[in-house]
Amino acid sequence: MATSPTPAAQHQPLEGSARLWGTLALSAATFMNVLDTSIANVSLPAIAGDLGVSPNQGTWVITSFAVANAIALPLTGWLSQRFGQVRLFVGSVILFVLASWMCGLAPNMTTLIAFRALQGFVAGPMIPLSQSLLLSSYPKALAGLAMALWAMTTLVAPVLGPLLGGWITDNINWPWIFYINIPVGIAAALSSWAIYRKRESQTRKVPIDKLGLALLVVWISAMQMVLDLGKENDWFHSGMIVGLTVVAVVGFAFFMVWELTDVHPVVDLRLFAKRNFWAGTVTVSIGYGLFFGNVVLLPLWLQQFMGYTATDAGMVLAPVGLMAMVLSPFVGKTVGRVDPRRYVTFSFLVLALVLWMRSRFNTQADFVTIMIPTVVQGVAMAFFFIPLMTITMSGMSQERMPAASGLTNFVRITAGAIGTSVSTTLWESRAALHHSQLAEAVNPSSPATQATLSGLAAAGLTPQQALAQINRLVDQQAFMLAAADIFYLSAGLFLLLIPLVWLTHPQRAAGGGGALDAAAGAH
Structure with missing residues (x-):
């Protein structure tokens, strides 16, 4: 650090192939990071089974990453001032690759959770720094294009995550969901260093x-x-x-x-004095917690009780990003002209409809019936993040924007981890209640029970095997009813969030593109 790097503001935008390769390198790192938030979802039953724990204990694989990632986010500003944005970004990518490798080698669940937490922590600076480096690569007039390109990678990754995770789990082995980060990460780190090392930001020692x-x-x-x-x-x-x-x-x-x-x-809580900031942050965080909890619950139910493979469960989840990719550019262009509260209200109404549709599922639901709400959900996602982050950041001064964006993302990611834990816990407790209620109807005096037992005996099952089979059917129904309860409750909560959005006062965001930058960071 003997030489004093050029201040970021003095760097000229990149041109030609350098800008193209810089965009690809930063996007690859972001893609890898976002992919890891969703790739493990459909692989949880396989990971849990291989490491000898219950699938619900397996959700620690997701929550440990999310919590560690949330803790690292507020540190990004201090670390980038201390080491420089480029050094921190490249270092973060390399450490992410090492952590991914260790996750694949984990011999037991405790070790895997520890390495996932490490992976989440070192990933913290990657997304905010990829944004700031990308914006410095483009002239101000093309800032919107830069953020649109960046946001596309964050929308493609959740589509490919479940598909890729499911295919790898079924056809290779679950550790490869982590090993695939190694070539992508190495390529992203080397390319980023080659292109951006001469554009390092100023460093200074600041107290932590x-x-x-x-x-x-x-x-x-x-x-x-x-x-x-x-x-x-x-x-x-x-x-x-x-x-x-x-x-x-x-x-x-x-x-x-x-x-x-x-x-x-380390976290500037004074930002919550602004009404738009606290109302926007609370809304986006609760909404994301509900969304993420249901995204984890659906593949667990499909694989444990509906006989789906990891690949099939991934195919059910994958379409969530398709409509979001199509509609997000439209939302980004029009959010400055339309009251963003209208967009968010529309998003929450669609999400409530999607979850209500899922609450109507039964154990006979076919693949298409289960996938339709996922396709519709993509419409809601396009109108969810960008308008909400525009509201949250409106009226925020440019110098407070990084702290505000970091704090909002910290609360949102923490809410996602809480949503995962609460939904799986509630699912189990509701299933136990439904099981006891259904079991009351299964008794020797019931004609339906006698007919079922006779049929199973005729098929060659012993009395014990017949009772075990009935218990499995009761279990399947109990967990289906429990999942429906959570879908229905979540739909109601999305409707209750709508009045909170209308507490805000929309206004032009300070710094022009600031709200757009922050909006992209929300993904």
Whole structure:
């Protein structure tokens, strides 16, 4: 760091092939990062079975990545000032490749969760830095095009994630969902370094809020452990869960007080003083938590109780990005002319419709019936992130934009991890309730039970095998009814979020493209 790099603002935009290759390198890294948030979803049953844990314990593979990623986001600003944007970005990509390799080699679930957390943490700076480096590569007049290209990769990745994850799990082996990051990551790191190393941002030593960061790690980790371990340990009848809850609550209280009084807070909570910011952040976070919880639940149900392979489950989920890819450019162009609250209201109405359609599923639902709501959901996703982030960032000064974007994404990703844990926990508890209610109807005096047992006996099953078969059928119905309950509840919650959107006051975002930049970052 002997030489003083050129300030980012003084760099001229890239031209010709350099700009093309720079865009491809940054997009490849972003694609790899976003792909890893969805590629494991359909592989959870295979991973859990191979490592000897329940599929619901397997959801830690998703939540550990999300929580660590959320913790790393607020550090991006400090780290980029300390090491430079290019060095930090390339270093982040290389560490992500190493963490992916270790995830594939993990011999047990504990190790895999630890490596996924590491992978999530080192991935934190990649998305915000890929945005800022991409914007510096294009002239201001083409900033919108740059963000549209960037946003397309973040929409394609969730489409390919479940498909690729399912195909790899069925035809090769689940560790390869992590190994495929290695060639992509190495190519992205080498290309980015070759193109951007002479465009390094200025570095300076700035203080870091060590206590604030420590409190952040403590309360978020404790909260996530409560959510993920609670169902296995009978919730608050367990001393461990009570202890972790106390740690989470006390840690959060101390964190709030410290961050509001520290001169250089790791998370600038004063941003919540702006109505648009707090209402937008709360809305996008709850909406994302509901969305992500249901995205994890659907493939679990299909594979455990509907006989779907990982590939088939991936094909059901893949179309969610198709309509979003088609409609997002239209939303990006018109969001400045149309009240974004109208777009968000439309999005939530469509999401409520999608989840209501899913709540009508039964165990006889065929592939097309299950996929139709997923295609429709893509329409809602196009009108979800960009308008909501435009509202959230409106009226924000340019210098506060990076902190605001980081804080919103931190809350959103944390809400996604909470949504995953809550939906799988609720699914199990509702299934247990439905199972006990259905089992009451299965008794020796019931004509239907007698007829079923006779039929199974005629097929050559012993009485014990016949009862086990009936229990499997009851289980299938119980988990179907439990999934329908969660879909129905989620639909209602999306409708309840609509009034919250109308608490905001839409206005032109400061800095012109700032809201668009932040909107792309929401993906």
